[in-house]
Amino acid sequence: MHVNAKKLAFSGLALALxxxxIVLSGIIEFNTLFLLGLASFLIGIIIRECGMGLGFGFYLxxxxxxxxxxxxxxxxxxFGAMGLxxxxxxxxxxxxxxxHTKMNKRVLFWIIKYIVFNIIYLPMLLLFPKLLFAGEMSNTFLLIAAVGGQAVVFIYDRAYEYFQGHVWTKFRKRIGFEL
Structure with missing residues (x-):
């Protein structure tokens, strides 16, 4: 088994960050989703830099x-849902x-993204709404939250792609990862 010490050390530092x-998201309440999103973006970095196996171990x-x-x-x-x-x-x-398909892979990928998101989000929304929202929720509010979640995943995914494509690409050169 070959272990790249640089990638392993980097993944340890990324895990600490x-x-x-995650800890700061509970302390600095007004930045909760930003900090949890940042933490989940680090999972994507480890997956792209070190592979699925180490990335999934990082997530766990x-x-x-x-x-x-x-x-x-x-x-x-x-965080677990965002990371998943x-x-x-x-x-x-x-x-x-x-x-190998004749269908546009980008369109297929977006369809898969929305399916994955809804497999994670809708059961949480319907079975455990108190985890997401305080107080009593009407069926109308749950429907609005389900539709609103579709917009939120689009924004989250665009932010993730921007982070991976622009921010991390520039930063990785500075820490010595080759392209």
Whole structure:
């Protein structure tokens, strides 16, 4: 088994930053979703730099350390869902490249993204609405939240793609990862 010490050390530092963002999301309440999104973006970086195996281990380790260290454990569920989305779309992207189809792969990838998101989001919304919203929710509010979630995943995904394509691409050159 070949271990790249530089990538392993980088993934350890990224895990520390990821858990720090999870912990800070419970302390700095007005930036909760931003910090949890940043933490989940780090999962994507590790997957792209080190592979699916180490990336999935990173994801599980971040959840475990988040549950142990975070003051607000409910934010770990939100991070887990956001991270699962990143793991799933990175997995799908890797396998979509091997697929031979006449359908536009970009359109197919967006369809897969929305399916993955709804598999994660809708059960949480319908079965555990108190995890997402405080107070009583009417059926109309749940419907609005379900439709609104579709817009939120578009914004989240665009931010993730921008982060990976622009921010991380520029930063990775500075820390010595080759392209």
């Amino acid at each position: 990821c858990v720090l963002a 380790g971040a959840i475990l350390l988040g549950v142990i260290l975070a003051p607000n454990k409910l934010y770990c569920i939100t 989305y990143v793991v799933a779309i990175e997995f799908c992207w890797r396998h979509l490249g091997r697929l």
